[in-house]
Every structure is written in C-alpha cells, then in structure tokens.
Amino acid sequence: MEPQSDAGTAAQEPAISIVLTGRNDDHGVDFRTRFFRTLRFNAEQLTAYGIPHEFVFVEWAPPAQRPQLIDLVFDAVPGLDRGLCTWYVVDSRYHQALSLNPRLEYHEFIAKNVGVRRARGRFVLTSNCDVFLGRAVLDALAPGRLESRVVYRAQRYDLKETVGERRLEEAVGQRRLDETVGQQRVAWTDLEDPENLARPPRALKAPFLAGATGDFLLLDRESFHQVRGFNEIYRAARFGIDRNFLVKAISSGLSIVDIGGPVYHVDHAGSYHLAADAYAGRQHEAPWGNRDWHSRGVSYVNPPTWGLQHAPAQRVAPGHWFLDFSWDAVPPMVDLRGVVIPASRVGRPSPGRYAPPRSE
Amino acid sequence: MKRPPRILGLVPASGYDALEEQRAKAESRAGKLAQQLEEYRANSRVWKTKAEDALGELRKAQEATAAAQKQFRQIEKQRDEHSRNAQKLKEELDKVRRLQQERAAELADLKQRLAESERDLVIAREQLMAIEVKLDILEGAANVLDGRTRELLTRRSGLGTESGTAV
Numbered sequence: 001m002e003p004q005s006d007a008g009t010a011a012q013e014p015a016i017s018i019v020l021t022g023r024n025d026d027h028g029v030d031f032r033t034r035f036f037r038t039l040r041f042n043a044e045q046l047t048a049y050g051i052p053h054e055f056v057f058v059e060w061a062p063p064a065q066r067p068q069l070i071d072l073v074f075d076a077v078p079g080l081d082r083g084l085c086t087w088y089v090v091d092s093r094y095h096q097a098l099s100l101n102p103r104l105e106y107h108e109f110i111a112k113n114v115g116v117r118r119a120r121g122r123f124v125l126t127s128n129c130d131v132f133l134g135r136a137v138l139d140a141l142a143p144g145r146l147e148s149r150v151v152y153r154a155q156r157y158d159l160k161e162t163v164g165e166r167r168l169e170e171a172v173g174q175r176r177l178d179e180t181v182g183q184q185r186v187a188w189t190d191l192e193d194p195e196n197l198a199r200p201p202r203a204l205k206a207p208f209l210a211g212a213t214g215d216f217l218l219l220d221r222e223s224f225h226q227v228r229g230f231n232e233i234y235r236a237a238r239f240g241i242d243r244n245f246l247v248k249a250i251s252s253g254l255s256i257v258d259i260g261g262p263v264y265h266v267d268h269a270g271s272y273h274l275a276a277d278a279y280a281g282r283q284h285e286a287p288w289g290n291r292d293w294h295s296r297g298v299s300y301v302n303p304p305t306w307g308l309q310h311a312p313a314q315r316v317a318p319g320h321w322f323l324d325f326s327w328d329a330v331p332p333m334v335d336l337r338g339v340v341i342p343a344s345r346v347g348r349p350s351p352g353r354y355a356p357p358r359s360e
Numbered sequence: 361m362k363r364p365p366r367i368l369g370l371v372p373a374s375g376y377d378a379l380e381e382q383r384a385k386a387e388s389r390a391g392k393l394a395q396q397l398e399e400y401r402a403n404s405r406v407w408k409t410k411a412e413d414a415l416g417e418l419r420k421a422q423e424a425t426a427a428a429q430k431q432f433r434q435i436e437k438q439r440d441e442h443s444r445n446a447q448k449l450k451e452e453l454d455k456v457r458r459l460q461q462e463r464a465a466e467l468a469d470l471k472q473r474l475a476e477s478e479r480d481l482v483i484a485r486e487q488l489m490a491i492e493v494k495l496d497i498l499e500g501a502a503n504v505l506d507g508r509t510r511e512l513l514t515r516r517s518g519l520g521t522e523s524g525t526a527v
Contacts, residue, residue, distance in 0.1 A: 100496075100504060101503075233497070234496065236499075293492075293496055294490075294492060294493050297486065298489050333504070336497065339493050341486045
C-alpha cells in the first residue's frame with residue numbers, strides 16, 4: 001500500500017511540510033522533553049501565523065524495549081492536531097541493511113529522505129526535533145512568499161542549556177523531569193533574549209551558507225525530488241551529508257539564500273557542538289563517522305528509489321504508518337557510479353577544493 | 361731825460377709792478393703745476409695699482425682659460441669614452457631585448473602550460489576526492505560484510521559445535 005499523508009486532501013495540499021526524524025533513545029539526554037516542547041512551540045506558532053502545514057515525522061529504527069514517540073506525542077503535546085501529522089515508523093532492520101559504518105547509530109538523512117519522499121507540501125522543510133522556528137522564518141513561510149528552485153537556509157542561534165528550565169520549575173515545582181514530558185514551555189522571550197545565547201552565532205557564508213545546515217533546509221518539493229534528496233550513496237558518515245546536499249543543490253542549478261532570520265537551538269549534552277572534542281584523535285570511533293570526508297568536493301546521484309520508495313507500508317492508524325522491511329527497498333551496498341564530481345556552472349561558485357584529511 | 365732810471369738800473373714803478381705781477385703769476389702757476397704734478401703722481405700710483413691688478417686678473421684669466429681648456433679636453437675624452445660606453449650599452453640593450461623577447465615567448469608558453477597544469481590539477485584533485493570517497497564506501501562495505509560474515513560463521517560454528525558438524 002502506498003503511504004499517503006492524511007493531512008488533508010490533494011486539494012488542500014499544505015503549503016509546507018516539516019520533516020523531522022527521531023526516536024525514543026535519549027539521544028542528547030532527555031530527547032523527549034526537548035522534542036515535545038519544541039514541537040509544541042512550533043505547532044502553536046505555525047497555527048498562530050496561519051501557515052497551512054503538516055508535520056511528517058520519521059521514527060527511524062525505534063528501540064524495541066521503549067515506547068515509540070508516536071505513542072507518547074499526542075499525550076505530551078495535547079494541542080497537536082493529529083490531522084496535521086503523518087508518522088512513519090521505519091523497521092530497524094533498515095538501519096543495519098544500509099550501514100556502511102557500524103559505529104553510526106542513526107541514518108539521519110536517509111530517515112529525512114523517507115519523510116521528504118512522502119511529504120505533500122508544496123515546500124518541504126527538513127529540520128531537527130529541537131529547533132525552534134524564529135519569527136522571520138515564520139513570516140517567510142506565509143503562502144506565496146517562497147520561491148521554487150531556491151534552497152532556503154537559516155542561521156542557528158545556540159542557547160544556553162538552562163533555557164526553558166526555569167519555566168518548567170515554575171510550572172511543575174520539584175517534580176522529576178520524567179513526569180513532566182511535554183509540559184516544558186519556551187517563550188519568545190527565552191529565545192530572543194541575547195543573554196541566553198550560548199555563544200555568538202556563526203554567520204552564514206556565501207555561496208553555500210553552510211553551518212548547522214541540517215537544522216534548516218527548505219526547498220520546494222518538486223526540486224527536492226529532482227535532486228533525489230540527501231546523499232544515500234555515501235553512508236559511512238552522518239556528518240557533512242547536509243552540507244553535501246548544498247553542493248548537490250548548486251551543482252543542480254538551484255540557488256541558496258538566507259531566509260532572513262534565525263532558528264533557535266538549546267544546547268544539550270551530546271550536541272555535536274559540545275561532544276566533538278570528545279573524539280579528538282579517534283575520529284574513526286565517532287558516532288557521526290569521519291567528518292573529514294569530502295562532503296564539499298563530491299556530489300551524488302541517488303537511485304530513483306531514494307527514500308525507501310519500495311518499503312512496504314502498513315497503515316497502523318490514520319496518519320500512522322509502519323514501513324516494513326524488504327530487501328527490495330534497500331539500495332545496493334555499493335553504488336560507485338553514484339559518486340560524481342559536481343558540475344561547475346558559469347557564474348556559480350566552484351565546487352569544493354581538495355582538502356587533505358586533518359591530522360589529529 | 362726820458363730813460364735815466366734804466367741807465368741807473370732802475371725801472372719805473374709801472375714796470376716794476378708789471379714784473380711783480382708776472383712773478384706772482386709765475387709763482388701761482390708754479391704752485392698749481394706742483395699741485396697738478398702731485399695729483400698726477402697720485403693718479404699714476406692708482407693706475408699703477410690698477411694695472412698691477414689688471415695684470416693679476418689677466419694672469420688668473422689665463423690660468424682659468426688653461427684650466428678650462430684642460431677640463432674641456434678631459435670632458436671631450438670622457439665624452440668619447442661615454443660614446444663608446446653608450447654604444448656598448450646599446451649593443452647590450454639590443455641583446456637584452458632579444459633575450460627578453462625570447463623569454464616573453466617562453467613565459468607565454470609557460471603560462472599556458474601552467475594554466476593547463478592547474479586545470480589538470482583541479483581535475484586530478486576532483487578525481488582524487490571522488491576516488492577517496494569511493495574507497496571509503498568500499499572500505500565501509502568490506503568492513504560491514506566482514507562483520508556479517510564473521511557473525512554468520514560464528515553462528516554456524518556454534519550450531520556446528522552443538523550438532524557436531526565441522527565448519
């Protein structure tokens with residue numbers, strides 16, 4: 001059965017699909033709390049701004065011994081409209097079948113491809129579960145303001161780990177965090193207070209406007225399909241796949257622009273930003289793979305079945321799908337013809353230059 | 361008795377007076393002449409000094425003329441030398457120009473070869489990146505397959521041990 005979003009009919013196609021991926025594995029410590037409070041905030045703001053949207057959530061290879069997020073989310077975020085959510089739970093066997101690096105714990109971008117492939121919005125935003133949309137971003141998402149064949153990027157403002165905790169304490173007193181999943185709230189004043197910045201934001205530098213790229217990539221759905229999503233050929237690292245998408249985008253003739261305002265991210269234990277140094281000198285052991293691979297210098301051609309097109313979909317409930325395992329959906333382990341040199345276009349920036357691996 | 365005083369050596373008063381007047385005039389004239397003579401002598405000394413000065417100047421001018429002539433000869437000599445040098449330099453310049461033209465031609469050729477080499481280098485680096493990425497993929501695949509094979513063999517080995525089947 002071909003899965004389809006339940007978020008409206010074809011005539012009511014949402015203006016924007018927000019593709020997220022995650023699972024109940026305590027990634028980055030207390031993932032659920034961070035996810036639910038972010039989801040609550042973004043859902044409320046999208047509704048307040050009157051933006052027709054859907055959330056496409058891909059729960060990638062969920063651990064068998066824990067409840068799935070789909071079973072928790074609507075209790076944790078009571079205001080969340082089920083009709084605006086489509087949930088894909090992906091059989092955990094795909095993770096092993098796709099792996100080219102056993103240390104990788106999560107194929108984040110293949111998971112996002114699963115969502116992008118099945119998203120229905122005219123525009124598709126791939127983001128992360130703990131990224132708050134800013135006001136300028138919400139303004140730009142209003143129908144009619146976005147252009148096709150343009151990759152929109154947003155600067156990320158990292159906030160201190162304590163942001164939001166005060167409100168939670170006020171709300172629930174001394175109760176344990178586990179009992180308060182979803183109750184934590186973040187307000188604009190928390191996000192926009194310069195005192196809460198963990199560090200000066202990194203500027204987006206042309207031409208790629210890279211930097212925390214995975215936190216905000218917005219493109220029209222048709223173009224996303226034309227470039228066939230994120231790289232599924234190189235599956236030995238998670239780091240740099242988002243930047244590699246920008247190389248592919250420019251090579252494909254798309255433009256990259258700054259949407260005009262930031263998104264916000266609250267620091268947490270396990271953030272790449274905070275954990276990168278823990279693997280200095282033993283990069284090969286890092287759970288994100290080799291960060292020195294040539295993500296800026298090569299492009300890719302995914303198979304036409306990208307995003308697990310042939311994964312058998314079982315409808316569990318309205319808006320809730322399970323993608324069962326099938327080898328038919330698994331791309332070849334090795335597809336070297338899919339590694340290509342990015343095209344250099346007249347008037348466009350040159351593709352990345354060769355950079356020898358850093359000596360640790 | 362018209363001329364008796366003359367006989368007696370006497371002169372008439374009128375003659376005396378005339379003679380006295382002539383004498384006074386003569387004395388006055390002699391005084392003037394003496395004064396003029398003194399003036400002439402003084403002028404003569406001045407002119408003599410001037411003449412001596414002029415002679416000194418003349419000597420100096422003659423010496424300067426001689427020095428100038430000597431310098432002129434030296435300058436002429438230097439001019440000739442410079443002409444010779446200029447000729448040599450011109451010849452050198454012509455030689456350098458020829459070499460420069462040859463070098464310019466070589467430089468243009470080298471620039472073209474450099475541009476070609478840079479293009480080749482860029483292409484080689486791009487190919488190198490692609491190859492390294494492909495090697496990463498192959499290495500990853502080999503490691504995964506190795507792990508799966510070991511796991512499979514271990515499982516078979518375990519089963520074989522239980523069943524007594526050799527692996």
